[in-house]
Amino acid sequence: MVKRNIKTPISEDVGVSKILNENGKRAADDEPKDAPKRVRTKSLYRQPTVNELNRLQETESLFNSNLFRLQVDEIIQEVKVKEKTEKKFQQFFTELKTHLLAIPDDDTEYDLSTNTLAKKLKLKIPVNEQLMTTKCVFQFHKFSDVEIKGSYGLGCSINSKLRVDLQITVPSETYTKNDSINYKYHKKRAAYLACIASHLSKLDTIEDLQYSYVNSCETKPVLDFKPVGKLGNHLSVRIHLVCESDAYKLNRFSPDRNNLREAWLFKDDSENSTEIGPPTPYYNSSVLADLTASTNQEFLNEFLPKSDNLKQAAVLLKIWLRQRNLPVSGYVVCLLVAYYVQIKRINNIMSSYQIVRNIWIALKASELDTKGISLHKGDSAPSIDDFHKHFPVVFVDKTGYYNILWQMNRGTYSALKRECALAVEMLDNGKINSFLPLFMTPVRPLMKFDHLLRFKNLSQIKESVLSKTSRESKVNYGVEQLSLVADVLYTLLAKGLGNRVDLIQPIIEDDFSWPIKKTLDKARAGVDPKLSFGFILNPENAMNVVEKGPPANLPEAEQFRAFWGDKSELRRFQDGSITETCVWEGEAQAERRTVTKQIVDYLMKLKYGIAPSQLFQVSWQLEGLLARRGAGAGPEEGSLRALQAFDLLRRDLRQLTQLPLDISAVYGVSPIFSYSCPVPALPRAAPHNPWKRGNSCLVKDITRDGLPVLPEYTPVCKAVVELGHSGKWPGEIHAFRCLKAAFHLQIAESLTKQYSLPTQASPTHIDVLKNGLVFRLEIAHPKEITLLRREKENGVVKYRESEESERLQNETVLLPKLRGALHGLHQKHPSFGATCCLFKRWLSSHLLSDPHFPCLVADLMVAAVFLQPQPSQPPASPTVGLYRVLRLLTDFDWARDVIVLDFNDDLTREDITKLEQQFSPESPGSPRIVSAYDPPGLARPRPDARVLARARALAAATLRYVEGSLLTEYRDNILPMFVPSLAGYDVLIHLHRPLVPHCLERVDSPPRLQKLPETPGHEVIPVVEFHPVLKYLEELRSAYSEFALFFHDLYGGEVIAVLWTPDIKEDREFQLTNATGLKPIPSKGETKYRVNVQALIEDFRILGQGLVKDITVN
Amino acid sequence: MKATKRIQEFKALELKLTKDSLAPHTIYLKEHVVREHTKDKPQGRTLLIVNIPPYADEKGIINxxxxxxxxxxxxxxxxxxxxxxxTVHRFLPEANITTFRAAYIVFKKVAELDKALKLQELRPLNSDEHKVKVGINKWIQEYNDSILLPTTLKKNIETFMAKFDADSQKAEEKEKELEQEDDEGWVTVTKKGKVQSFARTEKVENKIMKKEEKNKKRKELKNFYTFQIRESKMKNIVALRQKFEEDKKKIAQIKQSRRFKPF
Structure with missing residues (x-):
């Protein structure tokens, strides 16, 4: 039997097909398919081969998961340079090389301080004014070779914005011994480049010949051009100049040597001009980069091209870096890979996944800022410590003299380390498909940072900073002032913000290219480089209002005072300590979030005299919207007040005596209980001269100036009450409800009796006034849901979901759990609630408020941003949070995927898959965001496809607008993102403004000062939940939903926009059961029926009598 | 003959709220004629109207x-x-839905119905004595009506429960009566009788059906003949093959949607 088994797969299939033939059922079908069938059989029933088994095992052990491997394969395939392109380029390159090598020798000697060379070449030499005046004599010596270098040469390039690096080695006789100082080397290099440029311009197979420089290295230009024709669409070519390694002795450029004289830089012709100044490691490195290029390239060639896995890993790392926009070049990546191979951290039989993972882990733990690494073996070179004295980050090359990371700022390095840590975390998180956030999602500055600092007029800032910088560092950086400014400001900000920030990353955007016939300074005019700083805030410390310094009697206090200036003052704290302290403004939560801005503004002013108006900071822009106008408090304060009152009430309820059943639990369900209500209920003063019935106020039926006078809108905070278990509830829905009402009545009476709280019982709920806020309690019992689901069919009792039962289940079972989870989320991430408020306001301002875009869905969408923040971390400021939510809204594939929220981090991978399958988005009514609390099969209100499409379109437009105003236009007022367009709607119903609740909360309404009452009313329940606009909308929607959709801004919108259904103007069939809204239209002897649009509009006016001001038809 | 013609055709008339309404709705009316007339819609006197606008109330229609x-x-x-x-005995009044409605109007006399069918014009809904309540006024009234004094609520609850108790007692007695043998010797089995029965719910029914099926299955021989074994194996393989195909499709779908273009 066992022996046969091996054969079975094939023989059995044959047997089966024979049986089928004998049956005669599919004989005709099977006959002609015989030949292909065998092939199929083979593939389906074949024994696994060794290769296949190996691959399977490999996937298990070497890659994260099967999916990860598949995706890695896909992406590598995608970014690979196409063979066709390679062939074409090879052809082009041969041609180019022949042309270049035919460059004529020139024996003439040119004085580079004059224009003779430029005139002869008929183009400009790519140097700036500062270097122009330096005297040196240049003679062109022919080079011997043009080589393909960089990533294309190593075979790890990326097929997007592909740039092929060519390298020309300048013969060492071009430079004299003295050229190493005062930028003479750079000047000659530029002149050499100009010669090549002039020769190249004669070649007609290239176009777009331009000078450019990278990494803000103004003194080291390169030459960019494109091949003519189709090849130019795929790639561009860049020529780098390096020099022969024997041109200078490397130790001339040791980090502690000086090669840039102060006298030259500051133009003082005083007698000490011969004196050698402070070390210039930065300047030295710019020369060293050229000198050591060939040695390092050889070293790379030893390692990389041999192993496909290493190359793949390098490509993956490069994609990862590019998505994050980190200024780490592919060259550095390759050298890092080589370094880790050298120290045997990785080897070339590892899979690309393992290599990448290992490098991330290594970099995460690395300390290049204190313990630098070196590729150099031997001890002839300067020690690592020497490098540390002069560079923030140290990674020494093969020769032992050149610090590869000489341009890297400390901030950039910590950003790199942080990203590595995040990457490892993502890989280890089995719950998400980590591939997408790691490699596929671009991380934009607004996505990543909580706070951005930008400069409006950089050149002016540059001057003010430079004027206060030490001569020493100025000499070191030479003419590369931008890097100097970035470094100086970084140090200041890092010191000033301390533990308030987790990361400060300088972002320099200064890659520039210009045509060869223009001088650099002319091309430069008007195009400022951009410098910005991104901050990731520490959620715990960022909002501290008090900056505690050292105790007053210590010597450090003096330094503290010197650093902070007048802001520092002596304070005595409750614990008895007396310390130097800075105190920032921040009473309300919204104000406290601006402390970072306050500090930056203050320090810039204090240290460099830069006015706050010169700075542009992102992230506080929408705080104003959060502070409730007038009341002087944001949603956080309002929610907190409500929660405190609710806790007291809860305690009271639990201690009620004389109830037949005990109260076992009370859960809050209103958004206010998760800090996500933009207009939280506020305690009100006792109403003036009210009409009363029992404990409640009535609405007065009075008018003034022809308009009814309505009480101020007071929302209630809803909660559900669960009672102890009892089997005595009646088994009939109406009787059940009656008994529920009896309980309401009894609870209300007891509350009044025991705690003398004013209450109002109604059949469906109890209203209680506590601390000036009205709470609405409702008893929830699962039996009510069961009774609602019950129906009788042929005498058999069946349970079916009905609309009512679903609603009740959502409100009394699901909502309390979700609200609790969201409340917990806010405790963990304090900006959650405020982000929710902003997002809801945004949705509502574009007229997509509940029920179009249900409030709970909005809350959960924001929760998704906080729970699944990959590839970044949860946002710490609401403005950035809103940006991220909008990104999620536009980028997520809502039609195909669902978001599974894991609130307590306790779902397993299997649970998540199960939930994903249960709630596939194709099934109607399935929520798009689910959590473990969702009972399977329960429909939750969700935005329908059209609303979602509109919301996404609006979000995309808003994002474009926000990015434009914040990143390019430096506009502080981005409130226009909350202004809806009313074009495109068919009918606009204008309402009387004074009757619209929350009309003072509108974005466009002027702030109004209104203080909270000192003693909130405590005797009578005000008129609650009396919202005429919602009443009106309810009626409109219930009566006219088959003809039109109604849109409205919940937060003070005074317009209701109406959109007819697309078929409103078509002929309809007249039926007894379907005659609504039709009017007869006689045409050609017969009567046709159409919707009576005029009458409908008239109806809108009738139903809204007293509220509607005007109706306009577009 | 005349009557049949009426059935087919509805008569269209405009129904205005006030005299000077500009764009009124058109309502459609005809005589209510069916095979079996019920008490509340007597033959010959009942008028059926459809497309009555949402705000119209009974008094308005009488107007x-x-x-x-x-x-x-x-x-x-x-x-x-x-x-x-x-009328179902309910505790909470049925929610008042604002929407288009149909109406049955019963006239006192047959002649009045005929007259109504011949009307060329209707009076407006609003008259001097009665104005239809809409808009803010309506909402204010609704709100004020919803505020109940505790004593009122208590009374409501008591009357409802008293009626409910009486009703359920009546039902129980009726069931008991059914328990008695009737003239032909039949006994109706009810929930609370002496004869044990099962609850007639979906759940219980499903349980019984499942049991039956299980019994049936037990009697059947499934793994007995060689061809049965072979077929079951084949089925297994086919299922696996199908799953494999599905997986492949899924990956293809991912490929299509994500396209793996990082930039």
């Missing part, structure tokens, strides 16, 4: 048909239905 004669009753309903309306 509108004042020219025809005395209206005995107006029955507003969501959909025209011939069955008699049974």
């Amino acid at each position: 509108a048909f004042k020219d025809a004669g005395h209206v005995q009753s107006v029955q507003l309903c969501l959909k025209p239905s011939t069955a008699e309306v049974k």
